[in-house]
Amino acid sequence: MTTSVLGIVGGSGFYHLPGLANPEWKTIESPWGAPSDDVLFADIDGLPIRFLPRHGRGHKLSPGGINYRANIDVLKRAGVTDLVSVSACGSLKKKYKPGDFVLPDQFIDRTFAREKSFFGNGCVAHVAMGDPISPLLFKALEKAAKTEEIDVHRGGVYLAMEGPQFSTRAESNLYRSWDCDVIGMTNMPEAKLAREAEICYASVAMVTDYDCWHDDHGDVDVAAILEVMKDNTAKAQRLVARLARDFPREHPACPIGSDRSLEVAIITPPEARDPELLKKLEAIAGRVLL
């Protein structure tokens, strides 16, 4: 049995996690480059917590400038078994209002200028992404929300766009015609990389705006997002704290195999693998490569 270590990636407006025992920011080096920030090591009721602000403290990194590989690599090195992403997002449907929380269960990846895989020439792997969200973590989040009396929308498609500019109205309407639910700029390639790292992943998307499609609401801007985030962040922190308190101390095997994804993914045979790449993959894939 593996001990659970709960990772939290905090998005826009979510740069700290208060109420933790034994907090200590630690620098973790990664062969994939610089992560967004140091990782906050702490615990809640004995459960190890690892927190990483996605854009760095001070929100210095743009969604396209985040080194998602380094972030996931350092979280893996910090022992994370289960990772909750907390993000601001725009609503693509009337039923999602600013202030609402959505637990997406699908993604559409429209990002195009980011490194999206730890693998490549010299060690090729194809992990399954049919179910990008790990169901036990999703259920644990749902339960924590219920306990804390925080309303959440269960499921939904999160469209990840490249940004940093917000969408044009035509794009926003296109994503609506695809039946997408919310839009953001960061959950991809984060979710893909977590899957490659055999880390269970789930996302809490906090609605801040109606993007630019809604006739009765003005187009999204950062000032409006930050205003909504002020209220949302405390709620998200309460949700995460409850999740941690009630989280199983032993990591349960993922029913869809998110925590074993590499066992059936690597196609390059051992004799054809590039030793340099293998060295970089030590933390991410050492379990199956060694």
Ligand SMILES: CSC[C@H]1O[C@H](OP(=O)(O)O)[C@H](O)[C@@H]1O
């Ligand atoms: C501050 S507005 C746009 C910004 O907010 C979201 O960030 P995150 O997903 O990290 O909460 C969105 O994806 C954009 O990066």
Ligand SMILES: Nc1ncnc2[nH]cnc12
């Ligand atoms: N409308 C929007 N589009 C993209 N990312 C966002 N983050 C918050 N609101 C957003």
